Amino acid sequence: MASEKELFVTKQYVPVGQPISSNDHTVVYKVKCMAEKGVPDGILKMYRKKNVKALYTRLQQLDYSEWPHIYNVKYFDESTLVVEEYLEGQTLAERMEQNRAQGIVFSEKEACDIMDKLCEAIDILLQFEPPIIHYDLRPSNIFITRSGAIRLLDFVPGTPKKPKPLHHMLEFLGGIFHEMLTGKPPKNRKCTYRGRFETIIRRCIEKSPEEQYDSIQELQEDVEHAKTHKPENALDAAGIPYTLTIPFQGTILAFEWVLLSFFFAKNILPTMCLFAVIFFIHCACFAAKRHSFMKENNVSLSIARKAVPILLLAAVFIVLSLAVSFLIVPIT
Numbered sequence: 001m002a003s004e005k006e007l008f009v010t011k012q013y014v015p016v017g018q019p020i021s022s023n024d025h026t027v028v029y030k031v032k033c034m035a036e037k038g039v040p041d042g043i044l045k046m047y048r049k050k051n052v053k054a055l056y057t058r059l060q061q062l063d064y065s066e067w068p069h070i071y072n073v074k075y076f077d078e079s080t081l082v083v084e085e086y087l088e089g090q091t092l093a094e095r096m097e098q099n100r101a102q103g104i105v106f107s108e109k110e111a112c113d114i115m116d117k118l119c120e121a122i123d124i125l126l127q128f129e130p131p132i133i134h135y136d137l138r139p140s141n142i143f144i145t146r147s148g149a150i151r152l153l154d155f156v157p158g159t160p161k162k163p164k165p166l167h168h169m170l171e172f173l174g175g176i177f178h179e180m181l182t183g184k185p186p187k188n189r190k191c192t193y194r195g196r197f198e199t200i201i202r203r204c205i206e207k208s209p210e211e212q213y214d215s216i217q218e219l220q221e222d223v224e225h226a227k228t229h230k231p232e233n234a235l236d237a238a239g240i241p242y243t244l245t246i247p248f249q250g251t252i253l254a255f256e257w258v259l260l261s262f263f264f265a266k267n268i269l270p271t272m273c274l275f276a277v278i279f280f281i282h283c284a285c286f287a288a289k290r291h292s293f294m295k296e297n298n299v300s301l302s303i304a305r306k307a308v309p310i311l312l313l314a315a316v317f318i319v320l321s322l323a324v325s326f327l328i329v330p331i332t
Contacts, residue, residue: 005076011035013044013072013083024048026154030086036071041086043068045154052080055132055157062128066121067152068143088146091153092176093139100183108195111180115173115223117150118142122169123216125152133165137172139179167209170219174204194240196226244293246309249286250316256282257317261324266332 009015012035020028026047033042053075060070068084075081092114099105106114125132134141136156143151178186178201181193189205191198200222206212213219242248256279263272 005074008072008074008076008081009044013042015044016041025050031083033071033083042071042083043086045082045084047080047082049078050080050156051075051078052082052155052157055155056080056082058132059155064124065149065151066124067155087143087151089144091140092142092144092180095144096139096179096183105183106180108181108197111177112197112223112227113148114144114150114180115177116220118173118176119216119220119223121150121152122173123220126165126169126216131165133168135168137169137176139176142176164209166215167212169216170204170212173219174201177201177204196229197223200226240290240293244286244290246313249282250309250313253279253282253286253313254316254320258320258324261321262328265325265329 013031013033015029015031017030020030020043022028026045028046029044031042031044033040036042053073056070056073059067060073063069068087071083071085073080073082095106122134125134132155134152134155136154137152141153143153145151175185177197178184178191178193181195181197184192186192186201186205189207191202191205193201200219203212203222204219213222256275260272260275260279263269263275
């Protein structure tokens with residue numbers, strides 16, 4: 001006679017193909033949920049040598065939309081088997097990896113939308129009595145469905161060594177916000193992001209809980225405010241110092257270009273060559289310093305935001321050359 005475990009994985013929740021993933025701690029299969037109405041697809045997770053039945057039974061009973069719907073939970077042979085709904089979409093870790101491969105980061109709007117949903121999900125968990133703490137929050141455990149909803153995956157119980165729940169959650173949220181906006185987590189609690197959410201990230205990743213937010217709601221309020229209010233100390237939306245912006249340097253370059261064009265039109269070649277050298281050295285230094293700053297501070301600009309100012313500056317140079325040739329030179 002088949003054991004309860006054999007019936008569970010051969011009759012009730014039948015694996016489809018090879019494991020989706022497998023390591024020393026967890027095995028994950030896609031399954032057909034024969035025991036459920038409509039025979040939906042599901043995910044079977046086996047947590048090896050780990051008893052998380054009580055936690056997942058509670059999640060199954062609460063059945064909130066912040067985590068996948070749980071069909072069944074069993075504990076066999078010192079391992080917990082959890083069957084939950086099959087989600088269409090991808091994890092935040094997969095989205096980040098795609099962005100890195102393309103050399104881009106999340107836009108501030110995209111990152112902010114994900115932060116809003118994460119804050120809402122975590123706030124709901126903290127409001128339960130006793131609160132539910134997700135102690136393994138990381139990008140691979142945040143799932144973004146095709147409709148844009150957020151689901152938290154792979155809950156694990158806490159240990160006495162873990163930090164205070166709110167401190168732990170805020171530190172994670174600040175780190176993930178930073179990584180979405182820069183492509184990298186804040187190393188050693190150092191925020192390299194420059195922009196409207198900089199103060200929020202810095203406060204989240206503070207080492208001392210007393211210097212962090214007092215609640216997730218307070219964090220959400222600051223995020224909402226920052227969406228429409230530019231920080232007073234932000235000289236540029238991308239965090240680039242004004243002296244490294246194209247408008248500032250472009251004004252100086254335009255003046256040098258006028259002199260270069262003037263001496264070229266006058267056919268005074270030695271002086272024209274001198275200003276040509278100055279102009280191109282200036283361009284090279286400006287480009288190198290700007291690139292170095294952006295790389296060190298993980299500032300990322302869209303292709304359009306990079307190209308449009310350069311094209312406009314080129315157009316200005318053409319207009320200045322014509323003005324010098326047809327207006328200034330004839331009267332000098």
